[in-house]
Amino acid sequence: MKNLIRKLVEVTGPSGYESLIRDCVKEEVEGLVDEVCVDNLGNLIVRKGNKAKNGLRIMVAAHMDEIGMMVSHVDEQGFVRFMPIGGLNAKVCLGSRVRFLNGEPGVIGSEPAAGGSKALTFEQLYIDLGWDGQGDPPVKVGDVGVFEGGMLEMGARIVSKALDDRISVAVLIETLQRLDADKVQSPHEIYFVFSVQEEVGLRGANTAAFGIEPDLGLAVDVTRTGDTPKDLKMEVSLGNGPAIKVRDQRMISDPRVVKWMVESAQKAHLPFQLEVLERGTTDAGAIQLSRAGVPAGCLSIPCRYLHTPSEMVDYRDVQNSVALMIELLKDPIVLSEF
């Protein structure tokens, strides 16, 4: 799976501009599913299986987009001002390398801090294109880019930009491959949605859920951990298994869904953690409120240093997430109250 992960994370695909990553994912999954479609906003929706009498229509979503930046001004020396796409943090940008969709590289620099104020703002940042002043500048207003950060392996840890949420995209692709290879007979009609524009407000998941009308929705996304020095008091740690989300800023996971996920993990003797996230949300938050409502939950992959060029996950958590996904999807589901 590591080669797949490397392939996915290194593609440039900020919110709204997911063509390249969509093509990449489509190539991986088209032979494994019954139906492939791309909807109005660019979500890649693939269906596996038909709904048996004891089955459900399930929507499983992982988002293809990553945070990035969009050019708002190019000056005569080739210094570029930009607007953040998604939850970019100004201080994380300083000194980072970027790659534009058109292939051009850049480095983020900043003006000196305005009189006394310590917090770095986007107004002070610019991208240096290393332009020699000949011809036209390599980028123009409206062009988009992302952090540059090739994948790095550190023992069991994997580091890269865009693990949020390409690592989950990898998990879903791997799940599809295993379901296919092991000829798993699931009673469910499963829509794997590789969604767009999650980072700017769960926009793709919103519209995909409306179109699919699922009986049950599951997002697969990354979540932060509480295991670094002087960090938030949070139970989730790298290496302790996939996290089953109980609650985040926009969603209280359906308790019946949480129960089903916990019991499935226990039955298969898989490690897992319970996640309570104070700030942040996932596609599940949008699926839950679609149309007349959908029971929803989320499988979270623990990740440190979110929204930086060097996000970090534990490969064993990733492998266990695949195992848990298969466990969740292969058998009939009975959602019962606690």
Added chain:
Amino acid sequence: MLENDFMQVNNDQIVMLERLCNACAVSGDEGEVRSIVLEQVQPVADEVSVDPMGNVLAKRYGAGERRMRVMVAAHMDEVGLMLTNDEGDGVFRFETVGGIAAQQLPAKEMSIGNDHIPGIVGAVPIHLTSLSERQKDIPLDNMRIDVGTENAGKVKIGDRAVFATKFHQQGNSISAKAIDDRIGVAILLRLFTNPPPNIDLFAAFTVQEEVGLRGARVAAFALDPDLAVALDCTPANDLPGWDEGEDQWAKNTRYNTRLGEGAAIYVADRGTLSDPRLVSHFVKIAEETGISYQFRQPGGGATDAGAIHTQRSGIPSISVSVPARHIHTAVAIARISDWENTQKLIFHSLTGITRDSLNRNG
């Protein structure tokens, strides 16, 4: 280049814009503009209705198989004030409706309610203030609207107030209140009376954009179009700046748009990442026809497209705006040439649009 271009801004349109800008229609109380819109669209519409929120939804069907259903939205509401507390003798407390900075209000003439009763937001004469007082912003809570004792009984809590600015034209320039978005309404009315023949045009004159894109949300759900264009008015913050630190004129890198540089095409704002296929199409048409255009700087703000594009299973959307200085204040300035370029751009872009324009290369 364009020939025989009948989408030029003519005198009738300037007269119409004057009516529209002088009309009073704060979010939630758009009746005065709605009447003007209905009067204009009813004679030519194939279908017209007013939905439960007050949006005017008007359709003109085109000809041709596989033609696209295109929603074009312009919002009828403007930012303003609402009276909240009657303190007697014609003096009222008030709140803002939509985004108005409190510092824009002292010493402004206002027009209140459907009867346009005049009122004034007071200000203390300079003789009676200290330097330190003048350096601080006056909080909204300290301000009052005074309609005088004669008219005290003619206005009440819940009435909305607008700036009493009257429309003026001076050559290529217009000054008025509510150019945001009466200019969009004016363009949409023109488009509706001269629609591109190859599409079904669903005109949505929306309500409550300024308080959260509320009308557009339901209008899009009802119309269920193949694609959408929001016609709005966007800030031109293009005057030179002063760099305190360097004690010299500063390079203005945050102008948003510039007056005189044509129709402003949005690539991204806080509400929407414009569909890249539509951005390419509009730019291509502008280049081919020689229509003057600029990119609205990616950054904050939102248009009706923000609510439209996530409706149902998603609607590919783009926004195109007329630039204006000083919007959301008592008086804004726009150029008729920018208006005309926006009008031409929307017409020619929609005339040239086919299902193939939305083909995915990936």
